[in-house]
Amino acid sequence: MGARSSDILCDDIFGVSPIRVQKSGNLEGMHVRKNSLRDNWDDEHGYYSKLYQSFLFISLSTFQLLLYNSSFFAFYTEYHLGEVLDGHYRITAGSGKGVFSTVVQAKDLKAGENDPEVAIKIICNEKERYKSGKREVSVLEKLSSADREDKRHCVRFISSFMYRDHLCLVLESLHMNLREVIKKFGRDIGLKLTAVRTYSKQLFIALKHLKDCSILHCDIKPDNILVNGSRNMLKLCDFGSALPAGINDITPILVSRFYRAPEIILGLPYDHSLDMWSVGCCLYELYTGKILFPGGTNNGMLWLHMELKGPFPKKMLRKGAFTTQHFDQDLNFHATDENLVKKAVNKVCMNVKPSGVGPKISSFPGEDPKMLSRFKDLLEKIFVLDPQKRLTVSQALSHPFITGK
Numbered sequence: 325m326g327a328r329s330s331d332i333l334c335d336d337i338f339g340v341s342p343i344r345v346q347k348s349g350n351l352e353g354m355h356v357r358k359n360s361l362r363d364n365w366d367d368e369h370g371y372y373s374k375l376y377q378s379f380l381f382i383s384l385s386t387f388q389l390l391l392y393n394s395s396f397f398a399f400y401t402e403y404h405l406g407e408v409l410d411g412h413y414r415i416t417a418g419s420g421k422g423v424f425s426t427v428v429q430a431k432d433l434k435a436g437e438n439d440p441e442v443a444i445k446i447i448c449n450e451k452e453r454y455k456s457g458k459r460e461v462s463v464l465e466k467l468s469s470a471d472r473e474d475k476r477h478c479v480r481f482i483s484s485f486m487y488r489d490h491l492c493l494v495l496e497s498l499h500m501n502l503r504e505v506i507k508k509f510g511r512d513i514g515l516k517l518t519a520v521r522t523y524s525k526q527l528f529i530a531l532k533h534l535k536d537c538s539i540l541h542c543d544i545k546p547d548n549i550l551v552n553g554s555r556n557m558l559k560l561c562d563f564g565s566a567l568p569a570g571i572n573d574i575t576p577i578l579v580s581r582f583y584r585a586p587e588i589i590l591g592l593p594y595d596h597s598l599d600m601w602s603v604g605c606c607l608y609e610l611y612t613g614k615i616l617f618p619g620g621t622n623n624g625m626l627w628l629h630m631e632l633k634g635p636f637p638k639k640m641l642r643k644g645a646f647t648t649q650h651f652d653q654d655l656n657f658h659a660t661d662e663n664l665v666k667k668a669v670n671k672v673c674m675n676v677k678p679s680g681v682g683p684k685i686s687s688f689p690g691e692d693p694k695m696l697s698r699f700k701d702l703l704e705k706i707f708v709l710d711p712q713k714r715l716t717v718s719q720a721l722s723h724p725f726i727t728g729k
């Protein structure tokens with residue numbers, strides 16, 4: 325049906341060629357990623373670190389156990405396998421953990437002959453999270469109702485209910501997220517280009533759907549892209565940060581940092597092109613197994629953007645609400661990021677020579693050179709610093725890397 329069967333692919337294309345494993349055998353990227361990801365979660369602007377979260381979880385669970393004797397649905401959710409939620413869904417397994425939610429697999433006891441497997445996102449019991457959970461429900465409803473045939477690669481919304489003061493979202497059940505896919509099947513050095521191409525096309529279809537529905541996802545990253553069991557079909561998930569297009573509340577912390585477009589960091593108006601930037605970062609990561617912009621701060625991110633693409637257009641800098649945090653009055657970059665200062669990156673560095681994406685992408689024996697050069701061209705056009713000149717989703721869908729023509 326629709327997206328589920330539109331790209332029947334042999335399993336092999338989602339593997340990694342043995343030659344690539346040999347070539348990059350030191351797994352250097354794996355080390356970088358582990359450190360960098362922890363850093364990304366523990367954002368300077370208020371995300372909880374996993375450690376803090378676990379500590380809170382343990383303390384609060386114990387506290388609640390003492391308080392309510394048998395209660396286990398604390399601020400951070402714990403669940404029992406076999407527990408039936410809302411008299412309707414029996415929990416069969418854990419599935420994932422976000423910063424403010426727990427996702428479990430469950431069996432729909434009223435499904436009859438239909439597929440009984442669902443995923444339930446249990447939002448943590450806190451006022452702000454409840455509100456953002458309700459917003460996520462309305463975004464999911466809009467996306468699902470505008471895609472009756474299930475062809476647009478956004479996770480299907482089934483229903484929602486309250487359970488012990490927790491908002492629970494019932495979603496179609498998928499298999500694993502792309503971060504896990506890269507780790508398991510790309511062995512930290514990336515996936516085959518044919519697989520990246522299939523995933524690219526599906527991600528662009530999802531972006532097109534978002535555009536048609538006037539929604540900005542605002543948190544696209546490998547963790548928020550799920551694949552089915554045979555890994556030939558992906559879907560965008562986690563619409564908890566999504567915004568209606570055109571709202572434009574300027575904030576420097578929208579989108580997870582590594583995937584954050586420069587216009588967000590500079591405080592410029594933003595639109596659908598911010599999601600295109602994040603998708604570009606994901607595609608690079610899928611092919612190389614490495615994070616393209618692992619900046620420790622927004623200032624570090626801007627430096628990495630300029631290393632890749634050269635100086636920002638002055639016109640763009642002049643309009644940014646946060647430009648003065650990163651540039652002096654002559655619009656020369658001012659490095660404040662600890663790592664840049666340690667590395668003695670010049671305070672004034674407008675002459676930075678861009679490397680471009682091409683040299684960062686190795687060609688591997690067995691990859692079609694024409695397809696690879698088209699992939700590089702696609703990324704180069706996505707990573708345009710000026711959001712108004714960045715590749716649009718319609719241009720992406722008709723790019724030769726996607727169409728093969």
Ligand SMILES: Nc1ncnc2c1ncn2[C@@H]1O[C@H](COP(=O)(O)OP(=O)(O)OP(=O)(O)O)[C@@H](O)[C@H]1O
Nearest residue numbers: 420421422423424425427443495496497498547562
């Ligand atoms: N429909 C689903 N099927 C299977 N697994 C899922 C599903 N939805 C989410 N997950 C798993 O749970 C994880 C967390 O989900 P999600 O990103 O929606 O939660 P979150 O609390 O909004 O996350 P965060 O705020 O940390 O980005 C995902 O990365 C994925 O591994």
